[in-house]
Each structure stands twice: as C-alpha cells, then as structure tokens.
Amino acid sequence: MQSTEARKIVIDTDPGIDDAVAILLALKSAEFDILGITTVAGNIGIQTTTRNAGRILALQDRRDVPVRAGAAVPLSRPGRNASYVHGNDGLGGVAFPEPLAAPAGDDAIAWLARTLDAADVGSVDILALGPLTNVARLVQEHPASAERLGRVIAMGGAIHEPGNVGPRAEFNIAADPEAADVVFRSGLDVTLIPLDVTRKVRATHAQAADLRDSDVAAAKISGELIDAYFQSTGGGESRPLHDPCVMLLALDAALFTCERLKISVDRTITGYAGSLDIDAAGGAISVAMEVDGDGALKLLFERLLG
Ligand code: RIB
Ligand code: CA
Numbered sequence: 001m002q003s004t005e006a007r008k009i010v011i012d013t014d015p016g017i018d019d020a021v022a023i024l025l026a027l028k029s030a031e032f033d034i035l036g037i038t039t040v041a042g043n044i045g046i047q048t049t050t051r052n053a054g055r056i057l058a059l060q061d062r063r064d065v066p067v068r069a070g071a072a073v074p075l076s077r078p079g080r081n082a083s084y085v086h087g088n089d090g091l092g093g094v095a096f097p098e099p100l101a102a103p104a105g106d107d108a109i110a111w112l113a114r115t116l117d118a119a120d121v122g123s124v125d126i127l128a129l130g131p132l133t134n135v136a137r138l139v140q141e142h143p144a145s146a147e148r149l150g151r152v153i154a155m156g157g158a159i160h161e162p163g164n165v166g167p168r169a170e171f172n173i174a175a176d177p178e179a180a181d182v183v184f185r186s187g188l189d190v191t192l193i194p195l196d197v198t199r200k201v202r203a204t205h206a207q208a209a210d211l212r213d214s215d216v217a218a219a220k221i222s223g224e225l226i227d228a229y230f231q232s233t234g235g236g237e238s239r240p241l242h243d244p245c246v247m248l249l250a251l252d253a254a255l256f257t258c259e260r261l262k263i264s265v266d267r268t269i270t271g272y273a274g275s276l277d278i279d280a281a282g283g284a285i286s287v288a289m290e291v292d293g294d295g296a297l298k299l300l301f302e303r304l305l306g
Contacts, residue, residue, distance in 0.1 A: 006033035007250070008123050008150075010112060012070070013243075014042025014130030015052040017085070017092045017225050021304075022129055022243035023053070024218040027060045028303045031251055035115055035124065036066045038108035042130035042175055043082040044090035046072040049130075052090050054099025059217055063100045070108030071133035074176035077269070082171055085232050085239070092228025094221060108134055113142035121148045127250060128154035129243040131172050136179035139186045151189040153246050156180065157263070157276045158195040159287060166271045170195050173265065174274025181265040184283030191258060191286040193249060194276070198242040200293040205230065207297065208238065211304060219304040241300065248296045249288060255299070257290035 009032050013019045026032050037057070039050040050069040057065050073079050087093050105111065112134070116124055128135055132154060139146045156172035157180075163169040173180045183190060203211075203226045212223025229239040249256050264282035266275040 007031060007125060008033045008035055008119060009125045009127050009250070010035050010038055010115065012038045012040060012126055012128045012130065012134050013053060014040050014044070014049045015056060016043040016049070016090055016130065016243070017229055018239070018241055018243040019043070019129045020052070020056050020091055020225055021222045021241060022247050023056050024060070024222055025244050025247045025300055025303050026127070027062060028218055028306055029247065029251060034065050036068060036111070038068050038070045038112060038134055040070045040130045040134050041072050041079050042172065043086045046070070048090045050103050051099060052096070054101070054103065055091070055096035058097040058100045059221060061100070066104035068104050068108040068111050069106040071137060074131060074133050075136060075178040077176070077178070080165070080171070080175045087228070092225060092232070094224045094228055096221070109137045109141060112138050113145035116145040116148040119148070122150045125150040125250065126152045127246045128152060129246060131175035132156070132179040132183045133176045136176070136182035139182055139188070146186065146188065149188055151191060152183065153191045153193070153250055154183070155193045155198065155242050155246050157192055159276060159278070159289065161195040161199060163275065164195060166274065168272060169266070169274035173276065177265045177267045177274045180274070181267060181283070184263055184265065184285050186283070191249065191288065192263070193245045193288045195240070197256065197288045197291045198240045198245050200291050201241045201245055201296050202238050203241060203297065204238070207301065211301065214305055216305055222304050244300055245291070245296065248299055252299060255292045255295050256288045258286045258288045260284065261287045263287065
C-alpha cells in the first residue's frame with residue numbers, strides 16, 4: 001500500500017479457520033480502517049459465521065467494528081458446508097472468547113449500500129473471503145451503490161490448479177457460482193486470488209509452533225488455528241492459508257503477479273459447478289497467478305507477532 005492514510009475496507013467472510021487468521025491479520029494492520037464485517041453462509045451456517053466474526057473481534061477487544069449478518073443461502077441453489085474442514089464450530093475447536101456484543105443487524109447488504117453511499121466514490125474496498133453471495137446481491141439490489149466501490153479482492157476459484165471440492169471447482173465459487181458470475185460480469189474492479197496462488201502459501205509445523213509459543217494473543221491463536229488445519233489434513237502438510245492472501249495482496253501487491261483475464265463460471269448442476277475457464281465471453285477481472293510465498297508468509301507472521 002502506498003498511501004499513508006488507512007484504507008477503508010469491509011471484510012465479507014464465512015469464518016472459518018483461514019478467515020480467522022485473515023481477519024486477525026487485518027486487525028493487526030494499521031493500513032486498514034475496518035468499517036465493518038459482513039458475514040455470509042459458507043464454511044458453516046450464517047449463525048455460526050456471524051458468531052465467529054464476533055468472537056474473533058472479541059479476542060482483540062475490537063468492539064468498534066460492527067458485525068452484520070448477510071446471506072444465509074446462495075442466490076439460487078442449495079448451500080454447501082465445509083464443517084469437515086473447519087469443524088462444527090467453524091474455528092477448528094480453537095478456544096475464542098464470546099462476542100462482546102450482539103451483531104449490529106442482519107441487513108449486511110443494505111448496510112453495505114448505505115456505507116458506500118455515505119463514503120467518497122472509490123474509497124471503500126471489499127475484501128471477500130467466502131462465497132460471493134453478499135457482493136452479488138449488492139450489485140443486483142443496489143447497483144448505484146455498488147458502482148461507488150473501490151475494489152473487490154476475493155479469494156476463490158482455480159485456473160490451472162485442480163479444485164478442492166470437485167475436479168476443477170474451488171469451494172467459495174462452487175458454493176455460489178451464480179453469485180461469482182454476477183460479480184465477475186459487474187464491471188467492478190475485481191481481483192481474484194485462486195488456488196493457483198493460495199496453495200503456495202502454507203505454514204510449516206515449525207512456523208505454527210513459533211506463533212503458538214508467542215505471548216501475543218493474535219499470533220498464539222493463529223498458531224493454534226493453523227495446527228487445527230494440520231489435524232484436519234492428517235498431520236501432513238498444513239492446509240493453504242487461502243484467505244490471508246486477500247489481505248496480503250491489499251497490503252503488498254508486489255508479492256503477487258496478476259493478469260487481466262476474461263473468466264466464465266460453470267453454473268451447471270454437476271460436480272463441475274464453480275469451475276472457471278478463461279473465455280472471451282467471460283467477465284473481465286484481474287487474477288493473481290503468481291505469489292512470492294516466502295515473502296507472503298514473512299509479512300503475515302510479522303504482523304501477527306507485532
Ligand atoms: O477454498 C478455500 C476457501 O473456502 C476459503 O475461503 C475457506 O475459508 C473456504 O471458505
Ligand atoms: Ca473463507
């Protein structure tokens with residue numbers, strides 16, 4: 001980030017183990033002025049993702065950041081669930097405090113529109129860590145407000161990499177392909193960070209231990225969250241730190257190499273739903289295709305330990 005003024009952001013999320021690490025990274029980064037957290041159903045149901053957003057904020061005593069619940073279901077198809085990865089509590093069983101306050105509302109999409117209408121054009125970004133249902137509904141239900149957005153940086157999809165919920169489908173896009181198609185075709189300034197990149201950002205056992213052994217709360221609990229990721233993979237290689245890549249690109253774009261691509265989304269009712277193709281008829285977006293994985297991890301750990 002070049003500007004010295006904090007960048008206004010909204011974090012749209014389905015916490016989620018890696019979402020939690022990403023949100024803690026944002027909370028520890030003065031470059032961000034976090035206007036609020038909007039939640040979406042994804043890894044787990046909307047009640048749990050919303051409670052978890054409040055729990056993560058409580059760890060850092062950030063009662064200044066409002067949480068609003070958004071979409072409980074995708075635009076037009078049945079929802080998915082990833083509790084097999086994130087646990088029934090959505091946070092891998094890691095002990096977080098209870099929320100400091102009840103959610104500020106269940107009107108995330110309307111709140112996003114009000115917030116954008118009140119802000120200078122282009123001054124607010126959405127950092128999207130889950131299915132794109134809330135962002136798509138903002139575009140559909142409040143188009144003039146959506147046009148006032150700065151940029152949308154979203155984790156999702158797979159370009160050349162195999163998928164994680166189907167041969168070529170990644171969870172966030174597969175959970176709501178229709179929403180992804182709406183966002184990609186919206187004309188908004190969208191940057192997508194796919195598995196091609198996030199699978200190159202993985203913590204080792206030793207790095208997780210360094211975090212876990214820290215007396216800095218955000219670092220300690222991030223070490224425990226990453227350990228929980230190990231457990232759900234049988235203890236081999238940690239799962240990729242997918243969602244923190246969104247904050248890392250916002251913090252230091254030079255860590256990533258992006259290409260302007262036209263992307264179409266498979267919206268069939270098959271195991272390929274959510275697959276992405278480079279397609280002249282697709283929506284024009286920016287896609288991160290390379291990352292300095294070591295540099296990304298270094299920045300992540302520096303901030304969490306700071
Ligand atoms: O495919 C990875 C994505 O799906 C991440 O956002 C993770 O939190 C899950 O939502
Ligand atoms: Ca997520």
